[in-house]
Amino acid sequence: MKNFDVVIIGGGINGCGLLRDLALNGVSALLIDKGDFSSQTSQASSKMLHGGIRYLENFDFGLVQEALEEKNLWLKLTPHLCFEREFYLPLYKYSKYLPWMLGTGLMLYDFLSHFQNRPHGMLGVEETLKTLPSIDPKGLRGAGKYYDGVVDDAKLSLECLYDALLEPQVEALSYHEVLSTTQTSDGYEVTFQNTRAPQKETVRAKYIVFTTGPFTDDLLPKLGIPWTPQLVPSKGIHLWLKPGSIEVKGSVVLTTKDNRVVFVIPQRDAILVGTTETKVDQEIFDIKATTEDVDYLLNVLQQYFPNAPLDHSSIISTFAGVRPLAREEGPANSLGKVSRHHKIYRPTSHSYVMIGGKYTTFRKMTQELAQEIVPRLGLRYKPNLTLNPLRQHSLMPTFGEKPELSVEMVKKIIETERVTTFEDLIKRRLSLLEDPHGLKEVMGIPVKEILALF
Ligand SMILES: Cc1cc2nc3c(=O)[nH]c(=O)nc-3n(C[C@H](O)[C@H](O)[C@H](O)COP(=O)(O)OP(=O)(O)OC[C@H]3O[C@@H](n4cnc5c(N)ncnc54)[C@H](O)[C@@H]3O)c2cc1C
Incomplete structure (x- = not known):
């Protein structure tokens, strides 16, 4: 039976991000996902790296500031996967905010970014109509302009995974579903099944971590982990x-x-x-x-x-x-308030669960958990390793100049980027938007030729 320091269950951004942090800190770890990596929530976001301008309304300045710092970090680290762009917030006579209120909010947003955001602006009606020619002019008062990031969410998770896998003590399995976990005197035995074949396998881990996002409340009781539902899906x-x-x-x-x-x-x-x-x-x-x-x-x-x-x-x-939003603490049986903050739980001495939060702050969230686990394994946690650039990029960048696709290149992508199915290739490695099932050709190559490579 194979032994790992940590087994992570759930390969979305949080699982991939945690795997990277642990890997860079010398921890032996296995990441398991039931489908393709980053094929669930972490490919279905609004694809924004953002501070969350609307959280200012709740005076959640700490969350906004942290998210803005992370947004600006990833804009620098992965320019092939994200870019900064302007956002216009049109104001109408019936809008909740008056122009001066919006102006103040946008100024605060820039301030919380330590002025790393490109500066905001306020537009009059004429300028707004020039920029957004088809917007309804009736009752328009103008617009506020601010900057946030746009990201290929699935690809950033995958590149965190590729970076982790460059460390020899780390492994990852997609299309493997965790079926059971058994607590032992010094950790867990984890049994999982290949979802495309009948094989089952069991490994030993000193710690198990669930980064299963919205699937957590349903999964943990099935695996016998003590758990009361925490999510407001x-x-x-x-x-x-x-x-x-x-x-x-x-x-x-x-x-x-x-x-x-x-x-x-x-x-x-x-x-x-x-x-x-x-x-x-x-x-x-x-x-x-x-x-x-x-x-x-x-x-x-x-x-x-x-x-x-x-x-x-x-x-x-x-x-x-x-x-996968976490419930705020509240009186028993109350529905409670929904939190945009993440939560980390330790249901047993050798298991952890991380839920909630947002994509933009994944590095900070997983860092909090890595910081907790690494010293328990007798290692010293180094917090700055995840600030380094990702070392293996996907062969097809999402933004910027794209190379021409050839059969040779597809072969290489399949070999080096953990592709399992045609859908993985189309949606998450080539970042194409069309439904894979309706395609006859892919960037000039007949689908038949590509299917033959699987
Ligand atoms: C509509 C929407 C818009 C959003 N927009 C933004 C945004 O613009 N910016 C932002 O910062 N955040 C945004 N978010 C939040 C962000 O997408 C999530 O916080 C983040 O993707 C959660 O990632 P995760 O890794 O926790 O979960 P997931 O990505 O869902 O990963 C969990 C994984 O667990 C796996 N799994 C489940 N059961 C098992 C099992 N038995 N065995 C093995 N694996 C299993 C699943 O296959 C899945 O891959 C948005 C979310 C939504 C839904």
């Missing part, structure tokens, strides 16, 4: 719209009638629109957008861009995810 969907569906020269932040925020973010030769916030009433693994979800977003767009010719044919594809 909520579903969010996004649309990728064809370029030109809406005429916008930057990203736009829309406030809906039910006081939600919908982002419209041009990127990757398309426009990303999201998100919704609805109760989860369906299976959450590989969760999909429903027609109702899609119509909600199209209606919001129609309200703000009344002349844009938008309907279902404007959509390239959709995706959905479940927010």
Whole structure:
């Protein structure tokens, strides 16, 4: 039976980020995911590295400041996976905020970034209409402009994983589902099954860590880990719209009638629109957008861009995810408040659980856990190692100049980037937006030739 210091269950951004931190600190670790790495929540975010301008309303300055620092760090470390772009927040006569209130908020946002953000601005009506020509002019008062990051969420997780795997004492298995955990005198035995073959395997670990995001509440009791549900799951969907569906020269932040925020973010030769916030009433693994979800977003767009010719044919594809938000402490049985902060639990002496938080701050969250585990293994924790650049980049960058795709290159991607299925290749290694099942060719190569490589 193989032995590891740590087995991490769940290979989204938190699992991949933690694996990297532990690996760089000399810990032997195994990461296991039931599907492809970063194929669940960590590929279904709004793809923003952001401080969270709306958390200013709650006076959550610490969270905003930390997230802005992390955003600016990743913009520097991985320019091939993210970029900074302007966001416009249009103000109408009926808006909740007056222009001076928005101006003050945006000034505070820049301040909390230690002025690392490009400076905000306030636009009059004419300037707003020049930048967002198809926005509804009725009652428009102008717009605030600020800067946040846009990221390829799935790819950043994967590159954290590749970086970790450069350390010889680290391993990772995708398409392996953890079936049981058995506590021993000095740790755990973890049994998992290859989801594409009948083999089962058991390994020993001194510590197990769950970074299973929205799946945590369901999974832990099944594995016999003492656990009371901690999550308030909520579903969010996004649309990728064809370029030109809406005429916008930057990203736009829309406030809906039910006081939600919908982002419209041009990127990757398309426009990303999201998100919704609805109760989860369906299976959450590989969760999909429903027609109702899609119509909600199209209606919001129609309200703000009344002349844009938008309907279902404007959509390239959709995706959905479940927010793994943690419940705030509250009296027993109360629903409690939902927190954007992360939480770390230690249900037994040799197990940890991390939930909540947001993508942008994953490095800080996983650092807190690594800092706790590494000394327990008799090693000294070095906090600055994760500030170094990632050492293995995906062969196909998401932003900037893209190399031409060839069969040779696809072969190399499959060999070096842990690709298991055609869908992994299309969605998460080549970062293409079309539904993989409807494709006849991939960047000029017939699908048949690519399928033959698997
Ligand atoms: C709609 C939406 C928009 C968001 N937008 C943003 C944003 O713009 N910016 C931001 O900073 N944050 C955003 N977030 C939050 C962010 O996406 C999440 O905080 C983050 O992705 C959570 O990652 P995770 O690794 O905890 O979970 P996940 O990515 O879900 O990873 C958990 C993994 O556990 C695996 N797993 C489950 N059961 C098992 C098992 N039995 N065995 C093995 N593996 C298992 C799953 O396959 C999965 O890969 C958004 C979230 C949502 C839903």
